[in-house]
Amino acid sequence: MISQPLTAVSAQLAAKKISSVELTQVHIARTRAVEPRIGAFNSSDETAALAQARASDERRAAGKSLGPLDGIPIGLKDIISVKDQPLTASSKILASYISPYDATVTRKLREAGAVFWGRLNLDEFAMGSSTENSAFHPTNNPYDLTRVAGGSSGGSAAAVAAGEVTASLGTDTGGSIRQPASFCNLVGLKPTYGLVSRYGVSAYASSLDQVGPIGRTVEDVALMLAAIAGHDPLDSTSILSEATDYRAALAAKKGPWRLGIPKEYFGEGLDPEVAAAVQSAVDFYKNLGCEIREISLPHTEYGIAVYYIIATAECSSNMARFDGIRYGHRSPRATDAVDIYAKSRAEGFGEEVKRRIILGTYVLSSGYYDAYYLRAQKVRTLIRQDFIDAYKQVDAIITPTAPTPAFLKDSHKTPLETYLGDIYTIGVNMAGLPGLSMPCGFTKAGLPVGVQLIGQPFREADLLAIAHAYDSAHQWSQRLPNL
Numbered sequence: 001m002i003s004q005p006l007t008a009v010s011a012q013l014a015a016k017k018i019s020s021v022e023l024t025q026v027h028i029a030r031t032r033a034v035e036p037r038i039g040a041f042n043s044s045d046e047t048a049a050l051a052q053a054r055a056s057d058e059r060r061a062a063g064k065s066l067g068p069l070d071g072i073p074i075g076l077k078d079i080i081s082v083k084d085q086p087l088t089a090s091s092k093i094l095a096s097y098i099s100p101y102d103a104t105v106t107r108k109l110r111e112a113g114a115v116f117w118g119r120l121n122l123d124e125f126a127m128g129s130s131t132e133n134s135a136f137h138p139t140n141n142p143y144d145l146t147r148v149a150g151g152s153s154g155g156s157a158a159a160v161a162a163g164e165v166t167a168s169l170g171t172d173t174g175g176s177i178r179q180p181a182s183f184c185n186l187v188g189l190k191p192t193y194g195l196v197s198r199y200g201v202s203a204y205a206s207s208l209d210q211v212g213p214i215g216r217t218v219e220d221v222a223l224m225l226a227a228i229a230g231h232d233p234l235d236s237t238s239i240l241s242e243a244t245d246y247r248a249a250l251a252a253k254k255g256p257w258r259l260g261i262p263k264e265y266f267g268e269g270l271d272p273e274v275a276a277a278v279q280s281a282v283d284f285y286k287n288l289g290c291e292i293r294e295i296s297l298p299h300t301e302y303g304i305a306v307y308y309i310i311a312t313a314e315c316s317s318n319m320a321r322f323d324g325i326r327y328g329h330r331s332p333r334a335t336d337a338v339d340i341y342a343k344s345r346a347e348g349f350g351e352e353v354k355r356r357i358i359l360g361t362y363v364l365s366s367g368y369y370d371a372y373y374l375r376a377q378k379v380r381t382l383i384r385q386d387f388i389d390a391y392k393q394v395d396a397i398i399t400p401t402a403p404t405p406a407f408l409k410d411s412h413k414t415p416l417e418t419y420l421g422d423i424y425t426i427g428v429n430m431a432g433l434p435g436l437s438m439p440c441g442f443t444k445a446g447l448p449v450g451v452q453l454i455g456q457p458f459r460e461a462d463l464l465a466i467a468h469a470y471d472s473a474h475q476w477s478q479r480l481p482n483l
């Protein structure tokens with residue numbers, strides 16, 4: 001039951017070959033065994049998980065199963081609220097915070113019968129690409145413990161890859177679901193901006209953030225998406241959408257598709273082994289009868305600069321709520337109100353969060369707003385237009401997810417080195433598009449490689465079907481880490 005696709009585990013539960021309590025116990029034991037080497041968890045609540053599992057078994061015995069997720073152990077990134085559970089955002093400033101309510105995605109998974117196992121590690125407030133920015137501990141890559149699991153949803157990826165949970169939720173502002181999925185041999189989906197509610201999810205950059213699933217297969221991710229998507233009156237950016245059976249769409253939609261290869265995504269800095277694995281996925285689609293076209297996304301070169309202006313600007317605004325007054329850490333050494341803000345924030349935030357607050361405050365300040373923030377917003381529109389133009393000729397775009405496989409821990413010497421690794425994922429967020437990463441091979445050293453598929457707005461059903469055609473014809477997910 002460990003490290004099997006959600007669909008397979010779900011079938012075993014339905015056939016009553018295993019109970020949810022047994023399944024949960026197996027995952028608890030697995031977590032105890034591997035967690036000292038992985039570090040994917042910030043906290044967990046065995047009593048609450050087993051109570052949920054028992055309730056699931058009782059429903060099933062009464063013939064009232066809630067569907068494919070009922071009784072399945074699912075981990076949530078530790079910025080997604082779960083009522084009465086800690087939410088730390090991997091920050092000292094929230095180290096002792098307890099959520100008073102469920103996020104909407106949490107409520108939806110609860111209503112689908114999921115068992116919550118694990119509050120999963122991340123880069124502090126989702127700012128980073130390696131989970132090394134966690135204030136508590138880093139997360140190790142299950143395929144090579146000396147390497148990072150990716151980030152910021154590194155815990156969400158590592159926990160699935162290490163068999164501690166069956167699937168998980170992460171968030172993606174500039175690649176934080178897709179990049180760790182690619183580093184850990186998993187499928188990760190960043191839905192279209194507006195498809196999934198962010199209510200109850202700690203905000204990083206609100207015009208970019210989306211919640212999405214990480215799982216072993218495209219089918220697993222389709223099932224998870226169906227459970228969490230949909231309009232939420234509590235998130236004004238969520239759109240009115242019909243409930244979609246994304247899993248059913250996988251078989252219903254058949255190619256051949258027209259796929260675009262953006263020439264700007266295959267240039268300097270791309271690891272040759274990654275390029276070769278992605279090329280083999282492209283060849284697969286070609287052999288399937290798909291039309292492969294070279295396309296251009298000409299504003300790609302501005303992506304990193306524009307993203308790190310917009311994301312830090314929004315970060316500086318969102319982090320302002322952590323004032324030491326309403327919630328979170330309050331400095332015991334503060335003497336007056338201004339001192340509370342200054343000391344609580346100085347003690348509570350880590351280095352990368354502070355860097356981004358400073359950068360963001362700068363680009364929004366009078367005199368610099370027009371030169372940086374406003375200009376970045378204009379270029380963002382051009383980046384989005386590149387994609388819209390491309391979709392006149394192609395159904396989806398295929399690229400590497402990250403320029404390299406998982407890198408060694410502590411190997412990045414400057415923040416810029418890390419930022420440059422986001423080059424292939426941030427365009428999707430700035431354009432508000434759905435993007436998916438799935439496994440497409442391994443390097444000679446045994447590191448997983450991911451390929452990214454970028455779809456059209458709100459056409460996740462098509463994107464997942466295109467991905468499923470490849471994923472279901474390969475067995476990458478069966479190559480498990482040696483733990």
Ligand code: GLN
Nearest residue numbers: 126128172173174175176
């Ligand atoms: N690595 C990017 C950043 O640090 C993306 C993070 C994310 O998607 N949350 O901002």
